[in-house]
Amino acid sequence: MAKKEHISETPATQLLRKRLVAFSEHPYHYEEHGGTGVSARELGVDEHSVVKTLVMQDDAAKPLMVLMHGDCKVSTKNLARAIGCKSVEPCKPEVAQRHSGYQVGGTSPFGSKKAMPVYVEESILALETIYINGGRRGYLVGIAPQVLLDVLAARPVHCALAD
Secondary structure, three states, X not given: OOOOOOOOOOHHHHHHHHOOOOOEEEEOOOOOOOHXXXXXXXXXXXXXXXXXXXXXXXXXXXXXXXEEEOOEEEOHHXXXXXXOOOOEEEOOHHHHHHHHOOOOOOOOOOOOOOOOOEEEEHHHHHOOOEEEEEEEOOEEEEEOOHHHHHXXXXXXXXXXXXX
């Protein structure tokens, strides 16, 4: 990072440090409803390597997390089929926040309030480095994708739709 600024800890960074995970910190200027396009532009990285964390729920209203490329959408139909349930839908923002403990736009799969199963688009695991939310808006961490399997026990699925 060109300029080193102090970034306060989040539950996500606390968990990563506790598990001795190597990560880089990438603060950027957050734009409301800017999505991964903004963070990719601000960091100067390909949006495909920026991973969004989506809190969804299955047909029994059980929460789950889906990790998806920034430039793709989730096929809820393919995801439901892959995880063996009838349907999957995004949680309402206030419900997602209650499950994760994070503000929408700053949701990290690490250190969430409630333990949830985590599913990762399989092609994310082939990337060299991914940039994923570090637990607050305008803050990503760079990690090796293997961390998703090692720390979160994320289950690979095929549910990406090109955006």
